[in-house]
Amino acid sequence: MEMIKTMRAPVLALVVLLAAISATVPITQGSATNAANIVETASTTTGNKTTGDPILEDMVTFLVQVPYGIEDGGLAVQGNNLSAYVFMESFLHGEMDVVIRLDFPDGFQIRGPALQSFKLYTEYDDWYQFIDFYVPPDMPTGTYAIKATATIEIEGQQDVIERNIAIRVASKDEVSDMISINRVIIPSDEEGIGDASRQENTFVLQETSPLIKRMAVIAGIGSSDGDGDVKVSHIGVEIENNGDEAIPLIISYAILDVNTRQPVEEFRPTLMGMSSETFSYANIILPAGSKKTVGLPVYISETALGGEYLMHVKATVMGSDWTAAARDDRINAISRNWTSIFISLSALLLTITAIGIFVLRSNAIISSFKTRHLMMISLFGTASFAAVNIPMTFLWDIAHAVLGPFSFLFIGIFYEIVLYMLIVASVVLIPKPGVVTLLLMVRYLLNGVLLGHFNPVFLISYSVNAIALEFMLYAVGMTRGNVIGGYAGRIRTGFVCATADALSQYVSFNVWMVLYRLFYSDWYIRANILIDGFLYTFIGAWLGINLGNRLKKVIE
Amino acid sequence: MRGLFRYEQKETIIHNIDPRVKLIWVFSVSTLTITAGVPWVLLAIFLSTLPFWALLRPSREKVTSVAFVLFTMVFGFMVSQSLFYYWGDTPTFTIIPAHVPVIGTLTGGIHIYIEGAMYGFIQSFRFMASVSAALLLVATTHPSELIAGLVRFIRIGKRHFGFPSEIAFMVSSAVSFAPSMIEESLITINAMQVRGLNMKGITNKIIALKYLFFPLVINILRSGRQMAIAADSRAFRATKNRTYLNELKLGQGDYIFLSYIFVFISTGLYLSFIGYGGTVPGI
Incomplete structure (x- = not known):
């Protein structure tokens, strides 16, 4: 290294001498080129071509990008602000004074000084500057030459390095025709490649259950603050350049409100003290006639709400503020309702367990009933099927059409009052554990055998209903032979049946929502549980006790 | 409508299938209607039941009844989801404005969303597919055979497992x-x-x-x-x-149908797993 430095001094002297003789454009003579600088064809341009002494070239790096990001054959769009980038780095173990001048053709408007002077003090010292310029809308399209001249003075001796950069001015229409955003892949991996196992155009919010997350924090394996609350997903943007030259582009996106088209703050959270937008872009140079997929990170705050949003993806020509291509896609943000999932899973497990117990202990359970009891339960099951399921097969939709969201007020008369009259009456007549289960089992099988409703949703709903009722009726002693008499007994029976049914209705709604992806408003669920599940069931149970007591007299 | 739930006594290929195999098929269809998510997959599951209806050659009354039931299902799902689908842009029309005392205040207004009706239409295929399969089971299997199938669903050793x-x-x-x-x-x-x-x-x-x-x-x-x-x-x-007077025994046709069910459910589950399954919206 030391040897190289010692060799440089005589070489530099020679360089400076030669430069003084051969300098073609002295810095003092530098002037703005005129319209004659327009080069008609790309082949005649000298994009970032070097003019200067090769030895001096070895001592510095002189880089000019017009616009920023492109070293050769850049593109400028009419009526746009762009930035040129000038960079100088010294490899000389000593000082040098540098004057850089950018000569733009007539018509270009430079926003700032075209002349820059500075000093580089030692090896690897560098300097850079962005120089803004404006391309007026009426600037004729075509290819222009920009000359950058660096005058370097080392120990009193000057030399000049030049760069000739070609830039093509194109109209907005021309560029828009060249660039297109073919598709946006949501979600994708970091490279922008789609993940087919995920639902298209959908982000999942809050992937981790809050309970699991809390447990992870307690266990010391999860974070509870700061950026840990921000989720990262990715999108892929496939962009195509149909033109004949490379285009430097910045690809970015914004997630907007569907109605107001305003950016949604929850999708641009603060990361490391900065807006996530600082990290959510990609700059690429898209070669002529090519397409490329770029991956962009999407940062999602934990407070983001599920729903539909607009994904606005845009491509701007690098160094410019003009959007060359844009695309809007509707996206869904899904927030997992862990309560519904947890309830559905619990109901499923409960159903499987109950069926398992019934299969294992079926002989013991059934042999506790006399044949006439089994027949009576079977016929009560038939009655409930005939009085509830069959009319409801047709009336359900009519009620929906006529009463809209209030159809449950009518439907509940059958599904709650009539059904619970029969269930409670059968329990009054046969006060044993298992009566409700057998009755609902017959009803479920009839529903399957005659109406074709063999599906897991009905199975879970019926099972939960049977388990809740059995448990509560046993708890209050009704299936242990306690005689229900007086208002207190009726109220107690009505209350336990109503509670059990409200609970099973709540579970049913969650199961329907999870397994069949249906939506129900909170008010609708609450109204159903309170009016149908509780009030109607209470009435049904009350009437069922009356019916059961009257039927007892018939039997006796 | 009485014909809807009635067993149709005929000699068709589908009638000769063992009731247990048909039950497995109904269960498979029901399972896939839950795991699938993409509309065309749901439609495909529903359509997969129709060739078996064609094999049955149902009476005009039966076709009308089944069509009526399926139509009312679609209608019901469309109505309910048009009311509760909360991702819609703007309500297509408002039934009860939010400012109406009591009901409006409690419900936050009741609106109809056309997007919801569309969503309900798509989701109705889940129910239609399983009901179509189950109605076919009912139409082609005598209740006594069906019950025998449920009681002697599977035999392990000398013991039958079932109801x-x-x-x-x-x-x-x-x-x-x-x-x-x-x-x-x-x-x-x-x-x-x-x-x-x-x-x-x-x-x-x-x-x-x-x-x-x-x-x-x-x-x-x-x-x-x-x-x-x-x-x-x-x-x-x-x-x-x-x-039992009639013992249930699987024949060649049953094994062919079982193979079909295996391919059907495997394909369906695979499609659900690789991206055509449904993430639950809003859940």
Whole structure:
């Protein structure tokens, strides 16, 4: 290294001498080129071509990008602000004074000084500057030459390095025709490649259950603050350049409100003290006639709400503020309702367990009933099927059409009052554990055998209903032979049946929502549980006790 | 509509399939309607049931009844989801504005969203597919065979696993009793009308139900007692190891159909796993 430095001094002297003789454009003579600088064809341009002494070239790096990001054959769009980038780095173990001048053709408007002077003090010292310029809308399209001249003075001796950069001015229409955003892949991996196992155009919010997350924090394996609350997903943007030259582009996106088209703050959270937008872009140079997929990170705050949003993806020509291509896609943000999932899973497990117990202990359970009891339960099951399921097969939709969201007020008369009259009456007549289960089992099988409703949703709903009722009726002693008499007994029976049914209705709604992806408003669920599940069931149970007591007299 | 739930006695390929195999098929269709998510996959599952209907060559009455049931299902799903689908841009129209006292305040306004109706239409394929499969099972399998299938669902060693025979007896009694119970209801209503019961209007019909209920249940008790005596007198439940007149045995056609079910559910589950499954919206 030391040897190289010692060799440089005589070489530099020679360089400076030669430069003084051969300098073609002295810095003092530098002037703005005129319209004659327009080069008609790309082949005649000298994009970032070097003019200067090769030895001096070895001592510095002189880089000019017009616009920023492109070293050769850049593109400028009419009526746009762009930035040129000038960079100088010294490899000389000593000082040098540098004057850089950018000569733009007539018509270009430079926003700032075209002349820059500075000093580089030692090896690897560098300097850079962005120089803004404006391309007026009426600037004729075509290819222009920009000359950058660096005058370097080392120990009193000057030399000049030049760069000739070609830039093509194109109209907005021309560029828009060249660039297109073919598709946006949501979600994708970091490279922008789609993940087919995920639902298209959908982000999942809050992937981790809050309970699991809390447990992870307690266990010391999860974070509870700061950026840990921000989720990262990715999108892929496939962009195509149909033109004949490379285009430097910045690809970015914004997630907007569907109605107001305003950016949604929850999708641009603060990361490391900065807006996530600082990290959510990609700059690429898209070669002529090519397409490329770029991956962009999407940062999602934990407070983001599920729903539909607009994904606005845009491509701007690098160094410019003009959007060359844009695309809007509707996206869904899904927030997992862990309560519904947890309830559905619990109901499923409960159903499987109950069926398992019934299969294992079926002989013991059934042999506790006399044949006439089994027949009576079977016929009560038939009655409930005939009085509830069959009319409801047709009336359900009519009620929906006529009463809209209030159809449950009518439907509940059958599904709650009539059904619970029969269930409670059968329990009054046969006060044993298992009566409700057998009755609902017959009803479920009839529903399957005659109406074709063999599906897991009905199975879970019926099972939960049977388990809740059995448990509560046993708890209050009704299936242990306690005689229900007086208002207190009726109220107690009505209350336990109503509670059990409200609970099973709540579970049913969650199961329907999870397994069949249906939506129900909170008010609708609450109204159903309170009016149908509780009030109607209470009435049904009350009437069922009356019916059961009257039927007892018939039997006796 | 009576024809809807009736077994159609015919000699078709689908009739000859073992009831247990058909039950597995119904279960497979039901499972896939839950795991699938993409509309065209849901549609494909529903459409996959239709060739079997074609094999059945159903009567015009049956086709009309099934079409009616499926149409009402689609309608029901579209109506309910148009009301509750909360991702819609703007309501297509408002039933109850949010500023209406009490109901408007409690519900936050009730609106119809066209996007919701569309969503309901797509989701209705889940239900339609499973109901179509199950109705086909009912139409091509005699209730007694179906119950036998449920009781002797699988045999491991010498033991059959399935529903207890008592449950089978209860269900078969219920199946045979259901039509006569409906007939009895009609007879009771006619008798009451002869005695001057007014059946015009919904209110009067609901009142008529009240009058109908007690005699109907009394009949249930009487019939139940008679049937129980008949069953006991024929040694019902006398022995644990009962025998059956018709043993269920899988044939070549059943194995072919089982292979189809295996391919069908494997493909469906695979598609669900690789991205055509449904993430639950809003869940």
